[in-house]
Amino acid sequence: MRRDELLDAAECLLTEHGTGALTLAAVAERAGVSKGGLLYHFNSKEALVRAMIERLIADFDRLVAQQGHDSYGKNYVAATFAAVCGGQLRRWAVVTGAAGDPALLAPLREALTRWFREGLDAEADPMTAQVVRLACEGLWEIATHAPAVYTPEQYRDLERHLLSMLD
């Protein structure tokens, strides 16, 4: 699908040069496509950003589902580390892209609420489970903005520790 390559190009621009660089012309050039070609797939800039948000949510849901633990909470932790350590840090970038118009963030807000509530009743210690999920959120922030804070080994230790907190 050429569509995905266009979304990739948009994400790259966002992560590398910020929202100011996210123009239709720049995305098109990055993807090796003309501006007209880009607008064929996404008939407005808003549609492009919306698609980025939707793909982001779908990808993470898929990642959670792929983990093989025995609770949603643990799968969520594992998916977070898989994404963060795998260098898939586009989340922040995509979100800033959508920050131009708060309405575009609505699907993400909804997803965030879902990620936070799902399977919480099944947890043995709800308070600890919440702390773990909050820590996962925080991890995104740190990995994106202050990656020097943790080494790969520390990430592994942290993951193990968070998973053990859910036992």
Add this chain to the structure above:
Amino acid sequence: MRRDELLDAAECLLTEHGTGALTLAAVAERAGVSKGGLLYHFNSKEALVRAMIERLIADFDRLVAQQGHDSYGKNYVAATFAAVCGGQLRRWAVVTGAAGDPALLAPLREALTRWFREGLDAEADPMTAQVVRLACEGLWEIATHAPAVYTPEQYRDLERHLLSMLD
């Protein structure tokens, strides 16, 4: 200081209508000032955003220093909850404003690293201390994007719990 009112106006626009609404004309109008008057204080849009970032960092540092606990970690937790529960959620908005150019975020990245490392050696259980700080980061995210997740009482419980984790 009139300068602060201008920064307030810019933050309001950012939180309410997103980065797309942050134009010099709009900020001036919101603050009841002419565009010329705004440019008298901040001679470019970049300078305005930079000032917002700097004020954000300085304010949070002050808030941490105002807390009366016996460790930096606890003061950090208390300051986070004070800011989040007090409705001071401009952090996210300000950051998106600066996301137009990643270079503007450098001071914030530095502050984030500092907030994360300061007093970590003095903690009895470093791993737990890190989890607590990560959870604080996550709290910003949740409070900003999914405020319905927690009631005021849950915030209080969560704060008490995080503080107790540092004992």
Add this chain to the structure above:
DNA sequence: CCTACTGTACCGTCCGGACGGTACAGTGAG
């Protein structure tokens, strides 16, 4: 007389979006 503005008029640039046209790979009728 200086500081802190106001107000207006304006410029150059950039950006989103619209539009018309092109190439080409099917596909189904006869």
Add this chain to the structure above:
DNA sequence: CTCACTGTACCGTCCGGACGGTACAGTAGG
């Protein structure tokens, strides 16, 4: 086999508008 037609995937150009920034004349307060 072929001709007509359809849908997909683009290209190149153009325009209106918004935005950042400049310039400058004026003014009210201390």
